[in-house]
Amino acid sequence: MNDREAKFILGAYRPGGRDAGDALFHEALEQAQDDPALGAWFARAQAHDAAVAAKLAEIAPPPGLREAILAGARASRSRRPLWRRAVWLTLATAAAIAVIGSLALPALRARAGERRFADFVLADVADTRDHHNDGDPARVLQAWLSRPTTRLPQDLTIDFAALRASGCRTLNFGGKPVIEVCFQRDGHWFHLYAIRVSDLPEGRDDPAPAMLARDRYACASWPNAANGMRFIVATAGDEAELARLL
Amino acid sequence: MSNEPFTHLVDAHYAPLHRFALSLAGNASDAGDLVQETFFIWATKGHGLRDTGKAKSWLFTTLYREFLRRRRRDARSTSIEDLPPGENDIAAEEIDRVGRLDAAAVVAALQAVDEVFRAPLTLFYLEDLSYVEIAGTLGVPIGTVMSRLSRGKAQLRAALAREEAQSRAKVVPFPRSAGRKPA
Numbered sequence: 001m002n003d004r005e006a007k008f009i010l011g012a013y014r015p016g017g018r019d020a021g022d023a024l025f026h027e028a029l030e031q032a033q034d035d036p037a038l039g040a041w042f043a044r045a046q047a048h049d050a051a052v053a054a055k056l057a058e059i060a061p062p063p064g065l066r067e068a069i070l071a072g073a074r075a076s077r078s079r080r081p082l083w084r085r086a087v088w089l090t091l092a093t094a095a096a097i098a099v100i101g102s103l104a105l106p107a108l109r110a111r112a113g114e115r116r117f118a119d120f121v122l123a124d125v126a127d128t129r130d131h132h133n134d135g136d137p138a139r140v141l142q143a144w145l146s147r148p149t150t151r152l153p154q155d156l157t158i159d160f161a162a163l164r165a166s167g168c169r170t171l172n173f174g175g176k177p178v179i180e181v182c183f184q185r186d187g188h189w190f191h192l193y194a195i196r197v198s199d200l201p202e203g204r205d206d207p208a209p210a211m212l213a214r215d216r217y218a219c220a221s222w223p224n225a226a227n228g229m230r231f232i233v234a235t236a237g238d239e240a241e242l243a244r245l246l
Numbered sequence: 247m248s249n250e251p252f253t254h255l256v257d258a259h260y261a262p263l264h265r266f267a268l269s270l271a272g273n274a275s276d277a278g279d280l281v282q283e284t285f286f287i288w289a290t291k292g293h294g295l296r297d298t299g300k301a302k303s304w305l306f307t308t309l310y311r312e313f314l315r316r317r318r319r320d321a322r323s324t325s326i327e328d329l330p331p332g333e334n335d336i337a338a339e340e341i342d343r344v345g346r347l348d349a350a351a352v353v354a355a356l357q358a359v360d361e362v363f364r365a366p367l368t369l370f371y372l373e374d375l376s377y378v379e380i381a382g383t384l385g386v387p388i389g390t391v392m393s394r395l396s397r398g399k400a401q402l403r404a405a406l407a408r409e410e411a412q413s414r415a416k417v418v419p420f421p422r423s424a425g426r427k428p429a
Contacts (some may be wrong), residue, residue: 011399012370012377012392019376044336051344052402053371056356058349061264065278069256069285113275115282202279 003038006031010042015050068119071214113202118212118221118232120173121193124180125234126217138168138181145183145192152220152245153209157227158194176200188241193232197223200230209246211239218242256285259305262372266306269356269368270313280316284309302374307383310365340403343410351413355405363398366391 001009006028013019013029020029032042141158144150163179164170171178176199181192197203204210209220219234220242235241260281267277267284287308288301344352359367369380381391 008392008396011396014370014373014376016373018373022376041336044338044341047341048336048344048403049371049399051341052352052356053373055344055347055349055352056265056368056371059265059268059353061261061281062274062278065264065281066256066260068278069260069282070253113279116278 001027001031003035006038007041007045010045013046015046015053064116064119064123067123068116071115071119071122071212113200114204114210114221114230115212117173117193117195117200117203117230118219119214120178121191121219121232121234122212122214122217124171124193125191125219125236126215137162137166141181142183145181145190146185148185150245152192152231152233153207153222153224156192156231157224158229160194160196160229163194173200185244188235188237190233190235190241190245193234194229197225197228197230203230211242213238220246252289255288255301259302260285262374263305263309265372266365266368267309267313268353269364270310270361272357280309280313283312287312303379303383306369306375307385310383336403340406343406347406347409347413351409352406355402355409358405358408359398359401363394363401366394367398367402370395 009025009028010032013025019025032039137159141163145152145156150156160179163181164177169180171180171193173195176195178193178195181194183190183192203221203223205223205225207222207224209222211218211220213219217234217236218239218241219232221230221232223230233242233245263281263284264277267280268274271277271280284305288305347355356364356368356371365384366380366386369375369383370377375383377388377391377395381388384391386394
């Protein structure tokens with residue numbers, strides 16, 4: 001084995017000695033021990049490799065990626081037959097009808113960007129106590145959303161700029177503004193989030209709401225192309241709570 | 247599939263998978279999508295894998311295939327194997343250079359390496375996979391992995407030098423305050 005061949009093989013030897021037991025490297029390693037010039041080269045190569053590996057290890061995954069992965073996988077799991085789910089045994093017949101309707105909605109798994117937004121919203125609903133609405137446009141929208149006859153996907157359009165300018169709660173999602181309006185329906189709190197489609201193009205075009213449930217919270221997401229908005233309504237509870245709005 | 251094994255699988259592998267995806271895709275958004283899609287595929291298909299010890303290789307392989315599926319290879323990738331071997335000599339200055347650069351600059355240099363070399367190179371630097379496992383992940387012979395590592399490292403060292411030169415060029419002298427003249 002000449003020097004060039006030895007370098008070629010040793011180039012695949014990971015720093016830290018993890019490949020020390022691999023027979024392929026034995027001859028080249030022995031040669032590096034016996035040949036000072038090759039040994040010096042190998043030491044520099046290992047130092048360089050270790051330095052690059054250490055820098056790469058410093059790269060941390062973005063916040064929320066882990067939760068988005070777990071949420072996406074939950075959405076992928078096939079549902080057990082409805083009659084085996086304990087929650088259904090506790091629901092009244094009328095509520096069950098509504099829930100069955102909600103489960104017919106497509107699972108929220110179509111596009112990763114939309115999933116990340118849903119994950120962001122569920123985390124905000126679960127973690128933030130200070131949900132507030134300021135300004136007349138928000139109060140008008142809040143009152144309209146609270147009406148029992150309002151059905152969200154079909155009827156909802158908003159003036160994003162006016163709501164934002166009036167002091168409506170604004171969040172930052174990947175550098176893009178998201179507004180939130182809270183409202184009550186039959187004494188239960190819901191949270192409507194809106195982001196411009198232009199700020200979140202990675203999502204479904206299908207206007208039908210898609211559902212995602214995580215822990216004790218659930219949300220439904222849908223786009224409104226005419227309004228240029230992507231909406232998510234979220235609440236504490238399961239899909240049955242959301243089914244009352246949709 | 248119960249939740250706990252999947253959560254453990256995610257916790258064990260999502261960070262190195264993200265680094266691999268970042269080097270392939272070149273931006274954080276696409277990298278995040280690739281990682282999510284990989285685990286999504288696992289959740290729908292991969293958990294049926296009988297040998298759970300192969301989960302790591304399965305995930306890296308699936309991510310790489312998903313990346314390739316999204317981006318059709320260009321003709322350059324097939325002919326690049328014919329290039330001469332990379333320059334093997336390494337100066338001490340090059341080791342110090344890596345230490346001076348921040349992690350983002352090193353990733354940027356890695357992204358400047360030709361893709362056919364970048365994938366095995368990143369897997370090598372993640373240190374999770376041996377050259378044999380890298381060959382299996384990428385679906386190439388062992389000799390090809392070694393060849394690509396050699397050439398990829400040469401490209402990376404050149405890219406690291408460019409990164410450092412660029413970072414130096416960004417430093418400009420602080421402007422003198424108005425009204426003061428040099429002594």
